[in-house]
Amino acid sequence: MRIQFLDIQNFRKLKSCRLELSDQETVFVGANNSGKTSAMDMLIRFLIKTRRKELSTTDFTLSNWYELNKVAETWGSISEKGGTLGEWQKLCPALDLWLDVEECEAYRVSHLIPSLDWKAGRLGVRISFEPKDISALKNEYITERTSSQRLLEEAREKSPGSAKFSIWPRNLRDFLDKPGKLHSHFKFNSYLLDPDLIDLNSEEINTQDIPSQEPLENDPFEGLLRIDLIEAQRGFSDSGSSESVGMGGTGKGSLSQQLKKYYQKHLDPSESPDLEDILALQSIDQAKSTFDDRLKERLTSALTEIETIGYPGFADPSISITSKINPIDTLDHDTAIQFDLFKKAADGLESLRLPEKMNGLGYKNLISMIFALISFRDGWMRVKKAQSLLGESIEPLHLVLIEEPEAHLHAQVQQVFINKAYTVLRNHDRLKDKSDFNTQLVVSTHSSYLAYEMDFSKLRYFKRCKAVSGFETPTANIVNLRATFGDKENETSKYVARYLKTTHCDLFFANGIILVEGAAERMLIPHFIRNNFEKLSTSYISVLEINGAHAHRLQPLIEKLGLHTLIVTDLDSKEEKKDPKDGTLSVTKALPDIGRGQISDNTTLRKWLPKMSSVDDLMVAEAKNKISSCGTTRVCYQSPIPLNVDPWRADPPVSAVPYTFEDALALTNVETFRGHKTATGMLKKMCDALSLADLDKARAGMFSALSGEKAKMALDLLFDIDPTKLTPPQYIFEGLEWLEQSLNSTSVEDAVAELAAVLIVEGNESPIPAKLKESDEVMSPASLTWAVTDRSEGE
Numbered sequence: 001m002r003i004q005f006l007d008i009q010n011f012r013k014l015k016s017c018r019l020e021l022s023d024q025e026t027v028f029v030g031a032n033n034s035g036k037t038s039a040m041d042m043l044i045r046f047l048i049k050t051r052r053k054e055l056s057t058t059d060f061t062l063s064n065w066y067e068l069n070k071v072a073e074t075w076g077s078i079s080e081k082g083g084t085l086g087e088w089q090k091l092c093p094a095l096d097l098w099l100d101v102e103e104c105e106a107y108r109v110s111h112l113i114p115s116l117d118w119k120a121g122r123l124g125v126r127i128s129f130e131p132k133d134i135s136a137l138k139n140e141y142i143t144e145r146t147s148s149q150r151l152l153e154e155a156r157e158k159s160p161g162s163a164k165f166s167i168w169p170r171n172l173r174d175f176l177d178k179p180g181k182l183h184s185h186f187k188f189n190s191y192l193l194d195p196d197l198i199d200l201n202s203e204e205i206n207t208q209d210i211p212s213q214e215p216l217e218n219d220p221f222e223g224l225l226r227i228d229l230i231e232a233q234r235g236f237s238d239s240g241s242s243e244s245v246g247m248g249g250t251g252k253g254s255l256s257q258q259l260k261k262y263y264q265k266h267l268d269p270s271e272s273p274d275l276e277d278i279l280a281l282q283s284i285d286q287a288k289s290t291f292d293d294r295l296k297e298r299l300t301s302a303l304t305e306i307e308t309i310g311y312p313g314f315a316d317p318s319i320s321i322t323s324k325i326n327p328i329d330t331l332d333h334d335t336a337i338q339f340d341l342f343k344k345a346a347d348g349l350e351s352l353r354l355p356e357k358m359n360g361l362g363y364k365n366l367i368s369m370i371f372a373l374i375s376f377r378d379g380w381m382r383v384k385k386a387q388s389l390l391g392e393s394i395e396p397l398h399l400v401l402i403e404e405p406e407a408h409l410h411a412q413v414q415q416v417f418i419n420k421a422y423t424v425l426r427n428h429d430r431l432k433d434k435s436d437f438n439t440q441l442v443v444s445t446h447s448s449y450l451a452y453e454m455d456f457s458k459l460r461y462f463k464r465c466k467a468v469s470g471f472e473t474p475t476a477n478i479v480n481l482r483a484t485f486g487d488k489e490n491e492t493s494k495y496v497a498r499y500l501k502t503t504h505c506d507l508f509f510a511n512g513i514i515l516v517e518g519a520a521e522r523m524l525i526p527h528f529i530r531n532n533f534e535k536l537s538t539s540y541i542s543v544l545e546i547n548g549a550h551a552h553r554l555q556p557l558i559e560k561l562g563l564h565t566l567i568v569t570d571l572d573s574k575e576e577k578k579d580p581k582d583g584t585l586s587v588t589k590a591l592p593d594i595g596r597g598q599i600s601d602n603t604t605l606r607k608w609l610p611k612m613s614s615v616d617d618l619m620v621a622e623a624k625n626k627i628s629s630c631g632t633t634r635v636c637y638q639s640p641i642p643l644n645v646d647p648w649r650a651d652p653p654v655s656a657v658p659y660t661f662e663d664a665l666a667l668t669n670v671e672t673f674r675g676h677k678t679a680t681g682m683l684k685k686m687c688d689a690l691s692l693a694d695l696d697k698a699r700a701g702m703f704s705a706l707s708g709e710k711a712k713m714a715l716d717l718l719f720d721i722d723p724t725k726l727t728p729p730q731y732i733f734e735g736l737e738w739l740e741q742s743l744n745s746t747s748v749e750d751a752v753a754e755l756a757a758v759l760i761v762e763g764n765e766s767p768i769p770a771k772l773k774e775s776d777e778v779m780s781p782a783s784l785t786w787a788v789t790d791r792s793e794g795e
Contacts, residue, residue, distance in 0.1 A: 030462030124193030682708030
């Protein structure tokens with residue numbers, strides 16, 4: 001038995017998306033505010049019953065409140081029904097959990113089987129957060145709303161200036177925001193789903209209707225599913241921290257506290273003792289008697305002295321000294337856990353130790369998290385003393401959720417943890433390679449190091465989606481990378497996987513990426529961004545070197561992820577030449593020139609963008625042809641550079657088309673290169689060529705120099721020349737300008753969409769103006785508060 005996938009509906013950014021879980025590990029990746037935390041919180045609030053009270057109005061998809069508030073506005077009188085439960089269910093948070101069950105496990109899920117025709121395979125349950133009694137909700141809302149409106153009318157009669165003032169409840173959302181209201185009117189219900197209505201081949205989530213079905217009476221996953229959690233920002237080993245860890249969400253974070261809890265649950269000899277425990281308890285009792293005798297001997301004189309003050313008297317009880325030794329208490333102090341500095345102390349010397357709080361934070365957190373996983377596993381398997389608590393069979397499925405384990409872990413330690421976590425969870429005689437009990441580990445992360453260590457088919461990428469209308473908010477979709485990096489690999493997918501293994505998977509966490517061909521672009525483009533594009537420099541941009549014209553191989557992945565991507569590539573011009581000796585024709589690389597029938601050997605330009613091979617066509621291609629149809633990818637390549645410098649100055653200005661980034665940079669910064677007198681290697685050849693009076697010879701000299709070490713040239717430039725004095729080539733400037741505008745327009749659209757949601761909360765249902773002016777009075781101070789606090793991601 002395993003969880004095959006989950007359909008999430010109407011929860012924050014996750015309005016409608018499918019999350020498929022791998023058989024073992026599943027890792028959530030994506031940029032900041034993309035929905036990873038929302039997915040984790042959805043699983044926590046819906047599957048852990050003790051956490052359900054944490055669900056609030058901000059966990060509803062924000063734009064759904066527009067529809068829900070409209071429903072409440074139609075409640076003109078108490079006699080009206082207030083809508084059907086089915087209509088409410090379509091707007092309320094819900095989680096469909098689908099199990100894959102083998103035929104031999106049918107007895108475990110008899111209460112979930114929808115019909116007698118079911119033999120084995122998929123079983124689904126919906127957990128819906130929905131109104132308990134719509135009529136009761138409506139009646140209380142109308143009562144409160146009517147009372148507040150009557151009070152406002154009286155206030156307006158006395159003070160006409162208060163016409164725009166409003167009080168609680170302004171609308172249904174405001175009514176349910178009051179502490180206690182939401183959970184007094186809403187509850188979690190569970191329903192059976194029909195496996196025959198699921199179409200896994202469809203890209204759209206097929207949400208089933210449950211029009212007249214009665215909810216299940218009991219928890220559908222009781223005895224089937226055990227869930228353990230390590231939450232983010234745990235404060236594991238900070239001795240001054242009061243934060244809790246994921247040991248069920250309780251307890252302090254030190255390893256001492258974790259060991260104490262583990263001992264108490266699994267090893268305490270005073271709980272249901274066996275023969276070995278009796279021997280241990282006898283030793284403790286003997287130690288107690290010896291210690292008591294010593295106490296009496298040492299304290300006799302002090303007690304005798306006390307008797308001189310007249311106590312005890314004739315009827316007063318006498319003082320007796322006895323001790324209590326509790327094994328649990330021996331672990332309840334700061335130095336219960338210590339770290340040996342030496343594996344083995346020298347002869348005659350005691351080993352040197354330090355208390356737990358003195359060890360490195362990263363290693364303490366690693367040890368603490370691994371120990372938490374051990375505790376989860378042993379609690380599930382009812383190890384030792386936990387067997388006495390066993391009143392029912394062991395759950396066949398163990399789901400472990402870990403939020404951002406990279407917090408306070410060094411990069412290398414992160415890799416150790418993710419490589420060992422699942423193995424630790426299965427390190428039990430009844431688990432390991434057996435299939436009676438299954439473990440599924442779900443991890444959310446912002447760390448490229450964690451993603452790097454995982455098989456890419458186990459990654460789930462959270463893709464941010466734009467709002468599609470005025471009153472919609474930005475949402476997220478979950479991209480299953482198993483389709484890209486699955487079992488049926490082709491040459492392209494193999495290349496992408498190998499390439500990502502060399503780049504630490506940065507693109508999975510970036511807002512935008514720039515693909516460059518070589519080391520020179522990778523080193524210098526960040527300087528161009530920092531010195532010329534202020535907004536772009538504050539965005540999360542990943543510059544990825546693809547070592548040649550291989551950007552097109554990343555096309556399927558980039559388009560699937562929907563990342564804003566700039567491709568900086570080269571013309572790679574070639575032309576047909578005739579051998580003067582034998583007249584044979586051959587195609588060789590050539591310095592770009594217009595009107596000579598040259599072609600580009602760059603596969604990206606020919607097959608992806610702008611899908612042109614003629615150099616002449618590429619030189620006159622419009623900007624729209626360099627942008628993908630979805631508007632998220634743009635290519636930039638060399639274009640003619642006007643040369644208004646002596647001795648090449650002319651009227652009209654003469655121009656030259658560079659071959660690669662290096663000669664484009666040189667032709668754009670002629671005076672800077674000419675003034676560099678200490679250059680060596682390839683940079684010196686470029687500087688010498690630019691000093692030639694004949695432009696054709698100068699271009700030929702630079703073209704010849706391109707066979708040198710390009711990375712060394714970039715390093716020499718960074719060492720010898722202030723990067724702020726370098727002007728980026730025009731084609732790169734245009735590309736970076738597009739990327740900045742593209743990312744900025746996305747953030748503006750998101751902000752306007754969230755403003756729409758703010759106005760929904762405020763009760764203003766009029767359309768948003770197409771262009772907001774500074775003088776437009778559309779936001780009150782209260783609205784501004786909503787805009788800041790009601791982030792869809794919840795982070």
